[in-house]
Amino acid sequence: MTAPLHETHPSGPGRALPDTQQGMRRRNLARVMHTVSAEGPLSRAAVASRIGLTRAAVSTLVDELIRTGLLEELGPERPVRVGRGRPGSALAVSERGPAGLGAEIGVDHLAVCAVDLRGRLRARAVRHGSNRGRSPAPVIEELTRLVRRVVAEADEEGLWPAGLAVAVPGLVAGDARTVVRAPNLDWEDIDLGALLPAELPPTVDNEANFGALAELWLGEGTPRDFLHVSAEIGIGAGVVVDGRLLRGTRGFAGELGHVPVRPDGPRCACGGRGCLEQYAGEEAVLRAAGLEPDGDRVGLLAARATDGDENVRRALSDAGEALGVALTGAVNLLDPESVVLGGALAGLAPWLLPSLRSELARRTAGPACPVSVSRLGSEGPLLGAAHSVVRAVLDDPAAVAERDPG
Amino acid sequence: MTAPLHETHPSGPGRALPDTQQGMRRRNLARVMHTVSAEGPLSRAAVASRIGLTRAAVSTLVDELIRTGLLEELGPERPVRVGRGRPGSALAVSERGPAGLGAEIGVDHLAVCAVDLRGRLRARAVRHGSNRGRSPAPVIEELTRLVRRVVAEADEEGLWPAGLAVAVPGLVAGDARTVVRAPNLDWEDIDLGALLPAELPPTVDNEANFGALAELWLGEGTPRDFLHVSAEIGIGAGVVVDGRLLRGTRGFAGELGHVPVRPDGPRCACGGRGCLEQYAGEEAVLRAAGLEPDGDRVGLLAARATDGDENVRRALSDAGEALGVALTGAVNLLDPESVVLGGALAGLAPWLLPSLRSELARRTAGPACPVSVSRLGSEGPLLGAAHSVVRAVLDDPAAVAERDPG
Incomplete structure (x- = not known):
């Protein structure tokens, strides 16, 4: 009953659709769905012109998608694009099914x-x-x-x-x-x-x-090559390359929290020393700020920083600096179009960003990689x-x- | 007159072949060529069974490739696989053209x-x-x-x-x-x-x-996800993900030489501080070893290290350690199946590898990412x-x- 998630996970069959008539039909069904999803409501003619197939070929595909309940016809009584001739019957992705x-x-x-x-x-x-x-x-x-x-x-x-x-x-x-x-x-x-x-x-x-995928699919103007950095307790990154998530051999890619920031720094649970998490992880920041809360830790840090608590602000600024060092390495390796701070980091961005950005800038000869804040935050x-x-x-x-x- | 290098550079048209009969034909021609290239000489029937198309469909494709001189028939007088029935006429990739x-x-x-x-x-x-x-x-x-x-x-x-x-x-x-x-x-x-x-x-x-691409295509048993580290004067990396080179937004990915190893280390030409090149670049190693050669610098370092020159050996061991720190970060970000040392680094591997490997191992909780040496070396x-x-x-x-x- 589960859909094969081949776009998010490499085990799905989508990648290996055979290059036969049948495979071609399946890929073209997908192109129709994606086009209507991204730009609909659209007429059949508009879909045909966008994906470069004949109107007749598209109609066959559309009929199949309507029959299986994935597309619906809004009908001529609901003209969608006024002033572009007769509305025809516009296609939309189904809101049922x-x-x-x-x-x-x-x-x-x-x-x-x-x-x-x-x-x-x-x-x-x-x-x-x-x-x-x-x-x-x-x-x-x-x-x-x-x-x-x-x-x-x-x-x-x-x-x-x-x-x-x-x-x-x-x-x-x-x-x-x-x-x-x-x-x-x-x-x-x-x-x-x-x-x-x-x-x-x-x-x-x-x-x-x-x-990271939420940012790719739902963020406004998100590029197809970016690094999404998020934190709950640990610090993780999603590396998106050409619109795909980089997973690594074992699926463990994106462990930004364990990039060494100071090679002789404190021991980390991962076996390393001076990992980013030892400077910018939630525990490290709370310790540096002298806090031991239970409950909503990020909320507490944000509230204290808003209130002007100097210890908290300094702890967050130091965390931003460590993030800047680790991200300098990541940016040099991956050359992303931007870095996006998401998850809990989004809520702390006002106090992390200044030192993070200046660290990235002072370590880069040309223009530094832009850093933005996710609007999805912890919903991502x-x-x-x-x-x-x-x-x-x-x-x-x-x-x-x-x-x-x- | 130049072939579009779409596998090595994203500007080629190969990625965007339209999903039409014509596009399908082109992709299937490619599959025949790759199959014969990788496993040939092969009969038409063997090609058909390997790529999952009918014998008739494959014959049409093969005829076209023979006509344009990309494939050739070795002829029945040269049976290739003894004991598998009549040899038919085996197909091979052309050695002319x-x-x-x-x-x-x-x-x-x-x-x-x-x-x-x-x-x-x-x-x-x-x-x-x-x-x-x-x-x-x-x-x-x-x-x-x-x-x-x-x-x-x-x-x-x-x-x-x-x-x-x-x-x-x-x-x-x-x-x-x-x-x-x-x-x-x-x-x-x-x-x-x-x-x-x-x-x-x-x-x-x-x-x-x-x-890195040479290693992917010509190396023995090279995985499809690996990090190729090489050096001439600077230190660069090729990041190969699922058999493709990761290029980055501007094409500048792989700048391993500018990953910060010690954030307060010496200034680097890139604008940063304490970059890997300041510890493991050719200039840095020569300086640390007290040498100022002109001509074949890598050859000199290898010769001195072979002769047991303690300064050179120490300089190379320290360089290996710095490589280990930078690679720990890269491995955590990318989770490659292996790291391959190529270019000039291949020739210095005997003196770099021990400290490099132990640094990677002591910073990793589980088994460390394997590091091997390219056989292509500077020919890559x-x-x-x-x-x-x-x-x-x-x-x-x-x-x-x-x-x-x-």
């Missing part, structure tokens, strides 16, 4: 949402409360209850789950279901696929990866997860049509 | 070579002598003479140049012809396309990039350049057939 389910296992919360093919949030459920050190079974049981609630809500609106994607604060194996290590949950080698309901096999990924991973399922449907509409429960 | 021309502008030499579609080196010309501080025009004039000599030699064997690729020790613009900055030649904003013969418009790229960039032209022919055989001068 398959939906993407996203879930997030955070250190301090659980969340689930459903997003329709148009990209609109249609249902959402959240539970606050710490998950640190809890064993996986009861956490996943709670998450499953939230999933069922969201599925029921979506069902009332004519939506059915095309797949479930789960964001976790840790490293995920190549099978896209096993959490190899989530230090802040204290989980190791947990197969989430075995714990979640069998009818909804999940695609599991690191929250920094889903955050959850939205990225749900949208990854939606993208998988757009990427291979034929596959989801075969699984339509209706 | 289009060839790839590679050129290298080194700091201390110029070189040109021709490689046939089978990947065999067929002609080669080299001129030794320093190019430091020489103006581009006379250097390119000399290079052009070498090119003409190699083209004449290749012509005698029935080969014609399908393209020219030029490796340079510097940053190259997105147009793949302008050298933005080559500090060790003292060149800035030099359009090599305007200086080379008009009938052979070049594809210009950084030598570290061509070195030249071979990578020539092979990039050959690959472009294999990637889009229809394009080169249209330009056949015969």
Whole structure:
């Protein structure tokens, strides 16, 4: 019942569609879906001109997509583009039918949402409360209850789950279901696929990866080559190259938190010394600021910094400097078009950015790589997860049509 | 007359082939060429079974490739696979026809070579002598003479140049012809396309990039995700992800030499401080070893280290340590399957590797990323350049057939 998430995970079949008539038809179905999704409502003629196929070829593809409920005709009674001749019947992506389910296992919360093919949030459920050190079974049981609630809500609106994607604060194996290590949950080698309901096999990924994908898909003017830096407790990066997430051999790419900033600095849990996390991780910043809170740590740091607490401001400025050193290395290696601060870092950006930017600038001969702040902030991973399922449907509409429960 | 090098440079048309019958035909021609190239000689039936098309479809494609001289039939008189029934007529990639021309502008030499579609080196010309501080025009004039000599030699064997690729020790613009900055030649904003013969418009790229591609294409057991580290005077890296070179937004990716190793270290020409090049670059190592040679610097370092010169050995060991710190960061960001030392670093590997490996290991909790040494060494960039032209022919055989001068 799950859509193959080949755009977000390399295991999907989308990459290897055979170069045959059948493969061509599937790819062209995807191109029609993407075009209507990005620019619709559109007439059949407009779709044909945009993707460079004949009107007749497009009509055949469109008919199939309408039949399987992925596209709908708005009908001539709803002219969309006034003044461009007769409206014809404009095509739009369906607002019923398959939906993407996203879930997030955070250190301090659980969340689930459903997003329709148009990209609109249609249902959402959240539970606050710490998950640190809890064993996986009861956490996943709670998450499953939230999933069922969201599925029921979506069902009332004519939506059915095309797949479930789960964001976790840790490293995920190549099978896209096993959490190899989530230090802040204290989980190791947990197969989430075995714990979640069998009818909804999940695609599991690191929250920094889903955050980066959310930025790519939902951010305004996001380039196709960028580095998305986020933090919950640790610091992670999503490396996006030509519109694709760079995953690495084991799926462990983006571990910016363990780039050495000072090679002889303090010991880090990763085995290294002087890693970025030792200077800019949440624990390090709280320690430097002399705080020991429980509950909303980022909120506390932001509140204190707003109030002018000099210790907190200095701690955040030092963290920004360390981020600047690590990002100088990353920018030299990857040459991204920009760096985006997301997740918890977005909320602390006013105090991190000045030193971060000046560090990057003083270490660069030409113009420094621009650094911006994500508008999605801590919502990124959850939205990225749900949208990854939606993208998988757009990427291979034929596959989801075969699984339509209706 | 130049083949579009879309596998090595993103400007080529190969990526954007339209998804039509015509595009499908071109891609399937490419699949036949790649299959015969990688596994040939092969019968038509064997090709069909390997690429998953019908025997009839493959025969049509093969006939076209034979007609345009890219494939040849070895004939039944040369059975290739004994014991598998009648030999039929085995197909092989042609050893006449289009060839790839590679050129290298080194700091201390110029070189040109021709490689046939089978990947065999067929002609080669080299001129030794320093190019430091020489103006581009006379250097390119000399290079052009070498090119003409190699083209004449290749012509005698029935080969014609399908393209020219030029490796340079510097940053190259997105147009793949302008050298933005080559500090060790003292060149800035030099359009090599305007200086080379008009009938052979070049594809210009950084030598570290061509070195990495050579490793990908010609190395034994090279994975599809690796980091290739090389040096002539500076230190560069080629980041290969899923068999493709990561280029970055401006084409400047892979600047490992400017990853900060010690943020408060010595000033670097790039504007930074404590960059890897300040510890492991050729100048830094020579300075640390107390040497001021001219001529073959790497050769001198290797000779002294072999003789047991303690200063040289210590300087190289310290350089290896700095490489280990910078590579720890790179490995955490990119999660490659391996790191390969190429270029001049390959010749110094015996003295760099111990400290490099132990630094990587002590900074990694799990098993450290394996580090190996390239067998191509300093030949990598030249071979990578020539092979990039050959690959472009294999990637889009229809394009080169249209330009056949015969």
